[in-house]
Amino acid sequence: MKSKRLLTALLSTVLIFSLSRAMATNVMVLESTPSDLLKKGQILTLKFGAIDLGNKKLVLAPKQEVKVIQCDSKILTLTRNNPKLPKLSQSTCNKLFALLSLDDFRPTQLPDGEDRGDDNTPWTLWMINISKSATYCVRHQKPELWRPETKRQAAKFSITHGEQSVTETWEAEKGLLRWPFEKISISDGGKYTVQLGNDEPKTLTLRLLPKRSTDAQKMMWMAENDCLDQARRLFKTGDWDE
Known part of the structure; x- marks a missing residue:
């Protein structure tokens, strides 16, 4: 299987996506001993108990080891005597593998101040873009609604959810x-109709993000719950809003 390399942002946690194939598992390198053995973020394929590195096989020496992470966020250490990992199901990883195939990932520095967004992009990945009908993954903290620069005139704004409605x-x-x-209130999976001025109403489907400790876990959950745009942004920049 062809090895793929992902360029990550300046994250404290390296992220992982992998796809299970018959008798093979893809993992991402977190760190290695010695440190120059493999690059952080490098994708390895474990197949038939061996480590595939592109077109060659990697055999670890007695004092060498590689810490890797799977797409289910499990972190494991490979040694000379234990290069095997459990095979993951296709259903666990197939949505995340779509992110691996994207070619628009580039090294991204963490934003500061006014550089956190632009006129057409929410300033953080957690902001809800009211100009686009979509599914948005939100945190339990109070989320914020965002509108593009071209929509920033004074206007009436309404939200409707079942029998609940508010206009301001x-x-x-x-x-x-x-x-x-x-x-x-916000309910997991709830659908909310929003309207700004005389614009066409938009439908927002909100998913409440479970409390997770790592960016990798957040991203996997978002990808599985139709928040792929947010998952891509988290991959590129990290959750610097936290």
């Missing part, structure tokens, strides 16, 4: 609006 004025020049928790 979104002031001119303001890109963000706090979610009105006191009037509309």
